[in-house]
Amino acid sequence: MSRSLPISASAQGGVYPRPQLVRPNWHDLAGEWAFEHDDQDIGRSEKWFVDAAHLGRVITVPFPPESEMSGITDPGFHPVVWYSRVISPEDVAASGWSPERDRVVLHFGAVDYRASVWIDGQFIGSHEGGQTPFSFDVTEALSPQKNGVLVVRAEDDPHDVAQPRGKQDWLEEPHVIWYHRTTGIWQPVWLESVPEQRIQALSWTPNVPTGNVAIEVDLTRRPATILTVHVELSLEGEILARQSYSTVEPRSQATIQIARQANGQAFEALLWSPENPRLIDAHVVIAAEDGTILDESFSYFGLRSVGVAGGSFLLNDRPYFVRSVLEQGYWPQSHLAAPSAEALRAEVELIKALGFNAARIHEKVEDPRFLYWADRLGLLIWGEMGSTYEFSSEAVSRVTREWIDVVRRDRSHPSIVTWVPLNESWGVQQIAHDDAQLNFAQSLYHLTRALDPTRPVISNDGWEHAISDILTIHDYAGTAEQLDANYKDIDAIRALVAGMGPAGRRLQLIPREVDGQSIMVTEFGGVSFAPDAADDSWGYTTATTYEDFERRVSGLVSSLRDNPILSGFCYTQLTDTMQETNGLTDAYRKPKLPVAVIRSIVSGQEAPLPRATAVDDSSLHSTMG
Structure with a gap:
């Protein structure tokens, strides 16, 4: 295969909704849609999917109706909502559709929580799971000569705590660490023209x-x-490898040797890391027996390894100290949806500028475009599931199905270095006393390792670990002296693990020697500082002045940053989020201290700011503004 790559997936502009399987023919359906709440759940019986005239309001997709950017701005309890949009012949043509060759696929990035889809009253399909993508072949349902009416019904019961929901509040008004709900469409909706095979x-x-x-x-x-x-495979235009193989199967595998890696003295030159985020481009073609190209796509990956050994977290088989920050992925104007594709890049740049080399996505499955920027700019990511709040057979089924989709969607991103299916016993609150809940946590660990044996898995981040590849501890000690005492030496950590942990929970339910484990404090800090906030501002401790805030944060971070026994930390948190005012920045991403000061605190040195990488989006056809 001698043709050069017309698209560099590793240098895309961050707009394309599926960054590791890129095709040029697509069309974004964001913008104004018809909308209506259906609080009495009468839309199906009244056949709103046939007559969209019942939808009398206008919403801006893909922003959830609770948010300001949606144009609805109604955060109350609305368990059922309806959407409608005309798909015109111009929309279909803009996707690059060729009637002699192509199929038209309708894609949804994520709809929370259960979606049903119709076109011109014809049922297309449904999907359950509010954090994962789905798609339908809609070729027969659309016409290149006339408009088609797309209708989506989304069901998101605020009281169904067996739904994986993360930090979406079950109360009408957000409280403590829980936020407004995100209902319905909250990630891109788009058309793609594709070959049948x-x-x-x-x-x-x-x-x-x-x-x-x-x-x-x-x-x-x-x-x-x-x-x-x-x-x-190529890197910046240099061909690294070419390989072809034959298949008669719907699923096939192959191993591609990268010849440059044979030189053991230069093998690190291609490796991916936060300091050198090298991405290898891939051009993948399937061809018929006569050589006719049936399909081609463009992708990328990072050549890197992660693991644990000798008490260390390993990146590319070398000890790597993880300086992480808790990332809620929540914006005041758009909630769990990013306000723009550019905001996702800016978020990664902000995290790196503040001196962190990692982010723990918290109680949320993040937009793939965020993961692209983590890959591209170099940021380690902990991939975490949005939790349920109850343990039941229904919750087990829902979490398992959705988590499988999450891992399969994201396992090729080099930035993701750890999987976290459970956090702080959310959804398994009686795990210390109920064998069924303990067995569920263990099963998620083994399931994740079966789907992806290449990354460490945390069975239950923070406390009450079943089986975990890293011993992670949440410790909101209010002073550096308290943190120093808890982690001053291996004997202190042994005593901490043997008793009740900092949160009053057991740290290990499956006994394991502390010596030799990779140990991280994956939540700490949480210092609230919001001089202009209302009285309901919340944090684990409170600073009264800028000087007090700097002193507290610096003391807590340096206590763990300089600890030779630990292999990493995660500071709570990056941004203020509604009433939770314990961010290093406010809710609009304005740092509370100078960036250079925070960066020095986090990194322990006067480190320069990371250089931004230039973006070339000219190779991708897009209709998104």
């Missing part, structure tokens, strides 16, 4: 010691004849 999914598994990468290709259906898969 095509690449449905790609995944990459790098192997640093052997200098290769495994590719897994999922096709839309079993091939009728032998197909050839061509793969070309």
Whole structure:
């Protein structure tokens, strides 16, 4: 395969909704849609999917109706909502559709929590799970000559605590650490024109010691004849590898050797890390027996390894101290949805500018475009599931199904270095006393390792660990002296683990020696400082002046940053979020101290700001403004 890459997936502009499986023919459906609440749940019986005239309001998609940017701005209890949008022949044409060759696929990035979809009254399909993508082939439902009416019903019961929901409040008004709900569409909706036989999914598994990468290709259906898969890998225009193989299966795998890695003295030159976030571009083609190209897509991956050994967290087989910050991914004007694609890049840049090399996405499955910028700019990510609040057979089923989709969606991102299916016993509140809940936590650990054996897994972050590859502790000690006492040496940590942890919970339910474990304090700090905030501002401790805030944060961070026994920390938190005013910045991302001061506190040195990477978006066709 000799043709050069027309698209560099590693240098895209961050707008494309599915950054590791890129095709040029797509069309964004963001903008004004018809909308209506359905508090009495009468829309189905009255067939609103047939007559969208019942939808009398206007919403801006993809912002949730609770948010200001949606134009609705109603955070009350509304368990059912309806959307409608005309898909015009111009929309279909803008996706690059060719009637002789292509199918039209309708994609949803995420709809919280349960979605049903119709076009011109014809039922297209449904999906359950508020944090994961889904799509439908709508070729037959649309016409290139006339408008089609797309209708979406979204159901998000605020009182159903068996739904994976993260920090969405079950009370009408947000309180303590819980926030406004995010109902309905909150990630991009888009059309894609694709061949009938095509690449449905790609995944990459790098192997640093052997200098290769495994590719897994999922096709839309079993091939009728032998197909050839061509793969070309490159870095900044330099071809690293070409390989072709034949398949008659809907799923196929191959291992691609990267010849440059044979030189053991230079093998680190291609490795991905936060300091050197090198991404390898991939061009993947499937061809018929006569050589006709059936489909091609563009992707990328990072050649890197992660693990734990000898009490250390390892990146590329070397000890790496994790300086992480808790990231809620919440904006005051748009809630869990980012206010723009550019805001996702700015968030990663902000985290790095403040001296962190990692972020723990908290109780949320983040937009893939955020993960792209973490890949591109170099930021380690802890991938976490939004929790349920109850333990039941329904909750177990929902979490398991959605978590599988999360891991499969995101496992090729080099930035993700750890999986966290459970946090602080949310959804398994009686895990210390109920074998069923303990078994569930253990099963999630093993399930995650089965889906992705290449990353550490935390069974229950913060306390009451079942099986975890890293011993993570949440410790909101109010002073540096208290943190010093808890982690001053291995004997102190042994005593902490043997008794009740800082939160009054047991730290390990499955006994394991502390010695040799990678140990991190993955929540601490939480210092509230909001001089202009209302009386309901909340934090674990409170600073009264800028000087007091700097002194408290500096003392807490330096206590853990300079500890040779720990392998990392995660400071709570990046931004203020509604009444939770314990961020290093306010809710609008304005730092509470000079960036250089925070960066010095976090990194322990007078480090320069990271350089931004130039973006070339000209190779991607897009209709998003």
